[in-house]
Amino acid sequence: MGQLETRNLTKIFQDSGQEIVAVDDLDITIEDGEFITLVGPSGCGKSTTLRSIAGLETPTTGEVYLDGQEITDRKPKARDMAMVFQSYALYPHMTARENMAFGLRMATDLSAEEIDRQVTETAEMMEIGNLLDKKPGDLSGGQQQRVALGRAIVRDPEVFLMDEPLSNLDAKLRTQMRTELQALQQDLDITTLYVTHDQTEAMTMSDRIVILDDGRLQQIGTPLECYHQPVNQFVAGFIGSPSMNFFEIELNTQGEPTFVHDGFEMKIDEDVLTDVEGHESLTLGIRPEDIEVVKADARNAITKQVQVAEPLGEVTYVHLEIGQQQCTATLQGDLVFDAGQTLSIRFPQDRIHVFDGQTGNALRNREPPARDDIEAFAEGQVDETARSDA
Amino acid sequence: MSTQSAGLSRYGEEFKTFLSETWLGYVMVIPATLILAVIIGYPILRGIQLAFYEASLLNPEQMQYIGLENFLRLLEDTTFQGALWRTILLTGIVVSLQYLLGLGLALVLREKVPGVEIFRSLSMVTWVIPVIVMVIIFRFLVQNGFGPVNIILGNLGMETSYWFGQRGPAFILVIIMHVWRNVPFYAIALLAGMTAIPKEQYEAARLDGAGALQRFRYVTLPQISTVSMIMIILHVTFTFKNFDIVYLSTGGGPLGSTEVLATYVYKQAFEQYALGYGASIGVVMLIIMLVFTVVYVQYESAE
Numbered sequence: 001m002g003q004l005e006t007r008n009l010t011k012i013f014q015d016s017g018q019e020i021v022a023v024d025d026l027d028i029t030i031e032d033g034e035f036i037t038l039v040g041p042s043g044c045g046k047s048t049t050l051r052s053i054a055g056l057e058t059p060t061t062g063e064v065y066l067d068g069q070e071i072t073d074r075k076p077k078a079r080d081m082a083m084v085f086q087s088y089a090l091y092p093h094m095t096a097r098e099n100m101a102f103g104l105r106m107a108t109d110l111s112a113e114e115i116d117r118q119v120t121e122t123a124e125m126m127e128i129g130n131l132l133d134k135k136p137g138d139l140s141g142g143q144q145q146r147v148a149l150g151r152a153i154v155r156d157p158e159v160f161l162m163d164e165p166l167s168n169l170d171a172k173l174r175t176q177m178r179t180e181l182q183a184l185q186q187d188l189d190i191t192t193l194y195v196t197h198d199q200t201e202a203m204t205m206s207d208r209i210v211i212l213d214d215g216r217l218q219q220i221g222t223p224l225e226c227y228h229q230p231v232n233q234f235v236a237g238f239i240g241s242p243s244m245n246f247f248e249i250e251l252n253t254q255g256e257p258t259f260v261h262d263g264f265e266m267k268i269d270e271d272v273l274t275d276v277e278g279h280e281s282l283t284l285g286i287r288p289e290d291i292e293v294v295k296a297d298a299r300n301a302i303t304k305q306v307q308v309a310e311p312l313g314e315v316t317y318v319h320l321e322i323g324q325q326q327c328t329a330t331l332q333g334d335l336v337f338d339a340g341q342t343l344s345i346r347f348p349q350d351r352i353h354v355f356d357g358q359t360g361n362a363l364r365n366r367e368p369p370a371r372d373d374i375e376a377f378a379e380g381q382v383d384e385t386a387r388s389d390a
Numbered sequence: 391m392s393t394q395s396a397g398l399s400r401y402g403e404e405f406k407t408f409l410s411e412t413w414l415g416y417v418m419v420i421p422a423t424l425i426l427a428v429i430i431g432y433p434i435l436r437g438i439q440l441a442f443y444e445a446s447l448l449n450p451e452q453m454q455y456i457g458l459e460n461f462l463r464l465l466e467d468t469t470f471q472g473a474l475w476r477t478i479l480l481t482g483i484v485v486s487l488q489y490l491l492g493l494g495l496a497l498v499l500r501e502k503v504p505g506v507e508i509f510r511s512l513s514m515v516t517w518v519i520p521v522i523v524m525v526i527i528f529r530f531l532v533q534n535g536f537g538p539v540n541i542i543l544g545n546l547g548m549e550t551s552y553w554f555g556q557r558g559p560a561f562i563l564v565i566i567m568h569v570w571r572n573v574p575f576y577a578i579a580l581l582a583g584m585t586a587i588p589k590e591q592y593e594a595a596r597l598d599g600a601g602a603l604q605r606f607r608y609v610t611l612p613q614i615s616t617v618s619m620i621m622i623i624l625h626v627t628f629t630f631k632n633f634d635i636v637y638l639s640t641g642g643g644p645l646g647s648t649e650v651l652a653t654y655v656y657k658q659a660f661e662q663y664a665l666g667y668g669a670s671i672g673v674v675m676l677i678i679m680l681v682f683t684v685v686y687v688q689y690e691s692a693e
Contacts (some may be wrong), residue, residue: 056593077599089590093612102608107599155598 002067002158002191004030009062010216011048013269022048024215033189035182040200040238041211046195047163049212053193055079055162066158077107079159084151084359086164088144090136096123096147097132103155122154127303142173153188160185160192166201177207199239199316203227211235228368229360233360236285236353241326242317245291247284248357251276259284263323264302269349275364281357290351290366291329296344306337319341392498434676439667447663469646470671473654476561481629484568485622491569492576492621497606499581513574521571523637524683529554555596557647560640563580564648565646567635572628576621583617619690623683630679 009026012019023045026226030036038046051057054063055076059369063072082103090099097119104115128146136144139144144315147164152160152382166174166181182205185192196202203211203223211218211234223239236244249259251265257273259266259282266284294301302322310317314333319326320340320343329345337343354364441460443453463469495513499506516524532539532553540550553559587610595605633652636642642649642657651671659668 054593054597056596076593076596077601079597081597083594083597085590085594087588087590089588089594091591091595091609091612093615102595102600103598106595106604151594151598 003032004028004159004191004193005065006049006053007063007065009049009052009064010060011045011052011057012060014067019307021215023052023059026212026215026217028210028217028220028260030191030193032191034235035185035192035194035205035207036208037194037196037202037206038212039196039199039209042197042219043214044212045215046197046212047167048215050083050161050193050195051074051161053322054081054083055160064282073238081159082155082157083161083163084148084152084165086166086167088136088148090144090148091157094288095133096128096136096150099147100132100151100154103151107155118154119150122150126153127149141169142177145169145177149184153184158191160190160194162192162194164196164198165194167196167198181205199241201285203239211238213238229362229365230336233283233285233355233361233362235360236355240287242288242330244285244287244353245325245327246355247322247325249282249284249325251282253277261323263304263321263325265349266300272349272352272354272364276354279356279363282363282384283355283357284347285353285355286347286351286388288328288330289315290348291327291331292346292348293329293331293335294344296342298344301344302346303342306339306343309337311336320345405684412690415505437669438474438674438676440666441673442670443666445669447659447665450665453666456666460479460667461674463667464674469649470651470654473501473649473651474674477630477650477652480565480568481626484565485625486578487565487569488572488625489618489622491573493580494518495573495577496580496581496584510578510634513577516571517575521634522638524567524571524636528563529639532563554640555644557644560644560648564636564639567639568629568632572625572636576625579617583614586589587613615690619686622665622685626682627679631675 006026006028009023009028010021011023012021014020026045026049028036038049040046041188048057052059055071055078057075057245059072063070065071066079090096091102091314094102097116100119100122101115104110104118108115110118120129120132123132126146126149128143128150131139131143131147136147141149145168148165169177185205194201194205206223208220208222209226210220213234216228219226219235221229226235226239230239233246237246247261247263249261251273252258253273259268261284296303303317304320304322304327306318307321310319311333316331316333316336318329318331318335318337320329321327331337349364352364353362353366355362440453442455442457444456445453446461449572484644499510531537532538534550534552537552539553544550549561553563591609592605595609600608631652632650633656636648636650637653640648642653651674655668655671655675658664658671
């Protein structure tokens with residue numbers, strides 16, 4: 001069992017007389033075996049949350065529960081959690097074997113032979129059996145990473161805590177370790193709390209992600225929920241790469257209902273109007289990959305000159321200026337435009353997000369992809385015409 | 391064949407680069423090397439040579455080769471043996487106390503206790519003031535009648551005395567001066583070693599279940615072993631050959647109770663004028679220090 005819960009978790013640091021609220025009234029419940037990622041920009045409180053759960057920081061107020069038992073004031077060693085640090089924090093004077101055995105030596109009364117057997121077994125699983133007698137200084141970054149993971153795994157804890165464990169690896173190794181770590185967690189089925197600022201890691205690895213900003217919880221949900229149905233403008237802008245485009249707009253209800261922006265006007269349907277009516281200022285959001293290329297005379301077409309095009313092969317990023325605001329569109333890779341070329345685009349109504357201009361809360365989100373369609377794809381029941389519509 | 395000659399010419403190239411890039415370095419090193427050779431190398435060799443001669447300071451030209459006779463005399467010289475034993479005892483006690491107290495002080499300084507910054511600067515004072523000043527201060531402290539130590543002892547109804555004139559207390563005072571002078575230096579050096587240990591290692595150890603003592607034993611201690619070695623070798627050498635603290639405070643007395651090798655060498659050479667005999671004692675000191683250093687460095691690198 002490893003069900004983890006924080007209730008009203010708050011951590012305030014004192015810095016030369018000033019109070020800095022690192023974590024603000026955080027409630028999270030993590031089910032046994034779940035892989036949860038805490039994600040957010042630097043200084044959002046994600047590491048402090050992790051450290052409070054580990055017992056390395058004492059919460060100012062609020063509690064931490066493990067399997068229903070309060071552990072807020074327990075010492076780190078009494079929490080049955082193992083942590084992987086960004087810097088790995090291996091003991092440089094010990095061999096990989098001694099590093100991995102250290103926790104078992106300190107916290108259990110297993111015999112030396114038993115400890116050695118468990119260490120060897122874990123090392124085989126991590127494919128570092130041949131490195132056990134080397135010291136961290138003689139290992140590469142990726143190997144050190146494996147030893148650090150092995151050190152956590154061999155203790156067979158209730159909860160894994162990982163503080164940006166992949167960010168010191170190079171890009172290729174990071175991608176590889178990401179997959180490996182995910183597979184490992186599924187095998188071991190140990191509750192994992194993972195901290196990262198890298199939204200790709202958050203999206204690809206987690207069962208659910210917790211998005212924090214300024215110490216406050218923004219949203220908890222599956223990666224795709226957060227992507228398709230962000231609760232507010234912060235989440236919408238944080239998840240997704242390139243980021244969602246935002247336009248401050250006004251609603252004009254005289255005549256046909258229209259969103260009015262300095263750079264464009266957009267006639268809206270009845271259902272969009274219902275969602276946004278009664279709010280004075282609004283923000284329109286559209287993901288770059290949801291922008292369509294249309295004919296110049298199409299309804300709601302916005303015709304602008306391409307400022308910069310970035311062909312990546314599979315896709316092309318096109319940057320336009322719309323009413324003195326930057327807009328990025330992700331187009332098919334074979335649509336390579338040159339700077340200065342004229343391009344007509346449209347924001348499809350079923351893909352737009354609308355946020356309250358003051359609070360940032362989402363008033364309308366795009367339709368999430370229907371589950372039935374995906375299953376139909378999986379079973380091969382989709383014909384070509386259906387696919388082109390989708 | 392062609393690869394072989396290419397290989398050879400590559401060595402030639404490397405050699406040329408080596409010469410052209412390093413000659414400037416050698417040129418810059420030469421003056422310092424020469425000066426060192428004159429002021430260190432020559433006295434050592436001359437000292438070793440003297441140890442095999444009968445030579446008087448009054449008549450230094452009339453040297454007579456006597457082989458190992460000086461060393462054989464040492465075997466029967468009880469004053470020498472007493473001084474040797476006292477030197478080893480003094481060095482052992484002083485360096486142990488310095489290390490333990492310095493380590494303790496470093497551990498305290500590492501905590502963010504208010505006022506630590508000021509203390510850190512002040513604590514180096516003991517190391518910076520000249521030895522003669524320190525000795526005068528200590529002699530004043532234990533002066534009979536008006537020395538603060540004796541005033542306190544007198545008020546407590548205990549015996550008062552000029553403690554440098556008492557056999558046991560004199561030796562203890564010599565130990566105290568050594569310790570007092572150098573503990574802050576240990577503390578600063580060990581503190582620097584400790585500061586270099588990332589705090590994540592302590593956090594990992596806490597999660598691994600290590601208590602405060604175990605964190606000290608398994609995380610701190612192994613990682614300050616190099617700086618510890620340097621401090622211990624330096625101070626074993628300092629203490630073993632120390633002359634000024636002992637000579638200025640007690641002159642080796644009372645009744646030879648603080649006589650150490652360094653003061654005994656001085657007395658042999660400059661009071662008894664027995665240059666050769668004094669040099670032979672110096673050679674013994676050199677050998678002991680070399681053996682100690684080599685063994686310690688070997689042991690440390692084997693760890």
